[in-house]
Amino acid sequence: xxxxxxxxxxxxxxxxxxxxxxxxxxxxxxxxxxxxxxxxxxxxxxxxxxxxxxxxxxxxxxxxxxxxxxxxxxxxxxxxxxxxxxxxxxxxxxxxxxxxxxxxxxxxxxxxxxxxxxxxxxxxxxxxxxxxxxxxxxxxxxxxxxxxxxxxxxxxxxxxxxxxxxxxxxxxxxxxxxxxxxxxxxxxxxxxxxxxxxxxxxxxxxxxxxxxxxxxxxxxxxxxxxxxxxxxxxxxxxxxxxxxxxxxxxxxxxxxxxxx
Numbered sequence: 001x002x003x004x005x006x007x008x009x010x011x012x013x014x015x016x017x018x019x020x021x022x023x024x025x026x027x028x029x030x031x032x033x034x035x036x037x038x039x040x041x042x043x044x045x046x047x048x049x050x051x052x053x054x055x056x057x058x059x060x061x062x063x064x065x066x067x068x069x070x071x072x073x074x075x076x077x078x079x080x081x082x083x084x085x086x087x088x089x090x091x092x093x094x095x096x097x098x099x100x101x102x103x104x105x106x107x108x109x110x111x112x113x114x115x116x117x118x119x120x121x122x123x124x125x126x127x128x129x130x131x132x133x134x135x136x137x138x139x140x141x142x143x144x145x146x147x148x149x150x151x152x153x154x155x156x157x158x159x160x161x162x163x164x165x166x167x168x169x170x171x172x173x174x175x176x177x178x179x180x181x182x183x184x185x186x187x188x189x190x191x192x193x194x195x196x197x198x199x200x201x202x203x204x205x206x207x208x209x210x211x212x213x214x215x216x217x218x219x220x221x222x223x224x225x226x227x228x229x230x231x232x233x234x235x236x237x238x239x240x241x242x243x244x245x246x247x248x249x250x251x252x253x254x255x256x257x258x259x260x
Contacts, residue, residue, distance in 0.1 A: 011220055018211040019204055032258045035060045038197050045196045045208065047224075050108060050243055051257040053193035057237060059254070062195035065209040067235040069191035070227050076162065077184035079113035082150055083157045085178050092121040092183050099136040101155035103143040106256065110143045113185040114159025116246045121183070126250055144168060151178045188242045192225065193235065 016023040026043075028034040031052035037043035039060035047068065048056055056062035083089045089098065095118070103110025119129060130137055138155065140146035146158040147165060151174050162184070168174045194212060196205055218228035247257055 010217060011215075014215075015208070015211055019207045030258070031056075035062070035258070038062055038195075041197065041199070043197070044200060045194065048193050048195060050188070050191075050193065050240070051112075051247065051252075053195060054240055054244055054247065055254045055257050056195060057240075061198040063198040063205070064193055064195045064235050064237050064240075065205060066194045066212045066232040067191045067239070068194060068221070068225055068230055069233050070225060070230045071233070072227075072229055073163075075187050077187055078162055079109040079117070079159060079185035080162045080165070080181045081114050081117065081157055081159050081183040082147060082165065082179045082181050084150055084153065085180055087156065087180070089157060089182060092118055094182075095157055096133055097135050098156035099138065100134050101138050101140045101146040101149045101158040103140060103146050103160055105139055107143070109161040109185075110146065110159060111139075112246060112250060112252075113188070114183075116249055117159075117183055117185045119249060144173070147179070148174065151175075157182070186242065188246075191230075191233075193240075194232065 012023045012025050028037065028046070031048060034043060034046045034048065035052070035056045038046055038056065046056070046062070048062075053062065053064065057064070081092070081095075089095060102114065105111060115126070115129070119126060122129070122133070124133065135156075140149050140155075140158070143160040143164040144167075146155070147160050147168060149155045150158045165174070165179060165181075169176050196208060212232040213234070215232055221230035222228045224230070
């Protein structure tokens with residue numbers, strides 16, 4: 001049995017003991033499938049992505065009880081806009097008429113957040129931004145590819161995860177100082193929202209929340225979020241109002257949010 005399976009098994013076993021009923025975990029093939037399962041009372045709890053939780057709350061009456069976060073990143077900007085080190089671009093306004101590369105159309109930190117940062121800074125609509133402000137908007141197929149594209153001169157700028165530059169430097173893929181950050185996104189919740197079906201008994205909800213907030217298996221956190229320093233933290237539905245505002249600003253449909 002590999003570590004991932006064992007860790008998930010331990011999580012299920014310990015949660016079962018806490019709430020007094022058997023817990024079985026399943027990997028949904030999409031966020032939409034998880035939302036439908038909760039809506040139809042076939043799933044009592046689920047871990048979502050930030051934007052998909054918004055849809056789950058609306059469509060399935062999902063109730064947020066905790067966030068799985070990396071405390072080291074709390075309060076930091078999750079997304080940045082970068083340019084080549086010797087570029088004459090200094091501000092977001094200087095991006096007019098330039099080519100920008102994003103990671104992926106449905107990437108939170110590699111598209112939606114940097115785009116919303118630009119829209120807010122310039123005070124223009126999304127349609128104007130996409131059709132007339134930039135010379136070209138391209139999708140690189142990944143944060144690493146977007147950043148490499150900037151360093152190599154393929155794009156005049158790129159919107160990527162704030163963690164990507166340091167990661168590529170550490171791996172020797174790009175040289176330190178080969179790029180400059182000209183803008184940062186606002187700090188938003190980008191962890192994994194853990195929600196339960198609102199129809200569950202309140203005592204059951206309280207027990208699940210208590211279990212999560214005290215859970216301390218480093219290997220489980222590493223399997224889920226890639227770091228042993230992650231942990232479940234207190235959360236409120238209002239924490240996601242920023243994301244709701246961004247979705248509205250960018251004219252994103254529920255279907256598009258489910259993909260992100």
